[in-house]
Amino acid sequence: MTRILLAHLSDTHLRVNETDHPAEHGLATALDRLGRFDTPVTAVIVTGDLTHDGSPNQYRQFERLLDRAQVPVLLVKGNHDRDEGIRAAALHPRAVGPAAPEGAFQYVANLGGLRVVVCDTTVPGEHWGLLDGERLAWLCETLAAEPGRPTVVAMHHPPIEVGIPYLDEIGLLNRAKVAEVIAAAPQVLGVLAGHVHRTVSGRIGTAQVVTAPSTYRACAFRLSPGYGAYTTEPPGFAVHSVDLAGETGVVSHLLPLEEGDRSEWTRSAAPRRS
Numbered sequence: 001m002t003r004i005l006l007a008h009l010s011d012t013h014l015r016v017n018e019t020d021h022p023a024e025h026g027l028a029t030a031l032d033r034l035g036r037f038d039t040p041v042t043a044v045i046v047t048g049d050l051t052h053d054g055s056p057n058q059y060r061q062f063e064r065l066l067d068r069a070q071v072p073v074l075l076v077k078g079n080h081d082r083d084e085g086i087r088a089a090a091l092h093p094r095a096v097g098p099a100a101p102e103g104a105f106q107y108v109a110n111l112g113g114l115r116v117v118v119c120d121t122t123v124p125g126e127h128w129g130l131l132d133g134e135r136l137a138w139l140c141e142t143l144a145a146e147p148g149r150p151t152v153v154a155m156h157h158p159p160i161e162v163g164i165p166y167l168d169e170i171g172l173l174n175r176a177k178v179a180e181v182i183a184a185a186p187q188v189l190g191v192l193a194g195h196v197h198r199t200v201s202g203r204i205g206t207a208q209v210v211t212a213p214s215t216y217r218a219c220a221f222r223l224s225p226g227y228g229a230y231t232t233e234p235p236g237f238a239v240h241s242v243d244l245a246g247e248t249g250v251v252s253h254l255l256p257l258e259e260g261d262r263s264e265w266t267r268s269a270a271p272r273r274s
Helices: 022-035 056-066 083-089 133-145 175-183
Strands: 003-009 043-047 073-076 107-111 114-118 151-154 188-193 200-204 207-211 236-243 250-256
Touching: 003 022, 022 056, 043 188, 056 083, 073 114, 114 133, 133 151, 133 175, 175 200, 188 236, 207 250
Parallel strands: 003 043, 043 073, 114 151, 151 188, 188 207
Antiparallel strands: 003 236, 107 114, 200 207, 236 250
């Protein structure tokens, strides 16, 4: 069975000139933990909101932290990102982004036998997302171009309802149409997203849909209508094991950050089987 390991980070929300800020600590800790894995990941994908308000200094801070990465880092544009800044960040030696200097922030990355299709769901000045018109047509054409190749689609806004009203209100407005496109492409094994600052999973056709938690802070689990809030749940990230043969699809693991460094076992310190 051939598998590819993908680290999935999201909503890093770096702040300017705040070197001790939890946002910087979260991203730095996640990248450092990835470097200590016993089996290295093939690539890292960051599903949007790299910075908090899109200032050039925040993107430079993000680029400095990318120096810690040991594998390619695929960038996805989120609603807090700004076009010039994320395109500049994509020029970092470890970063991957679109080749075109303008237009939608969409591209295809090939990771061995896996094809990663990155979509741009952002709408300038809005928290909610949309993938329509030329951007949706591009997704349709891109998926149709290689129907037999294992594929993962990445976007900031998840193409499913997450069941938390205050988050669904700022979600992907045409999620049903996007889901229809993905369901019609059985080679899509998974859809990776962010935006909701929580781990949520669902399905579209045969594809597993997974949102990664924020490496900065978590949104509250609140199922009744009302205003959103943040919570004291630990930040984290996900790691996906993608089965290229399609037998098990995408198997996802959640790694909370706050306990990570304290719970890492060495081989000699591993607990004995009872």
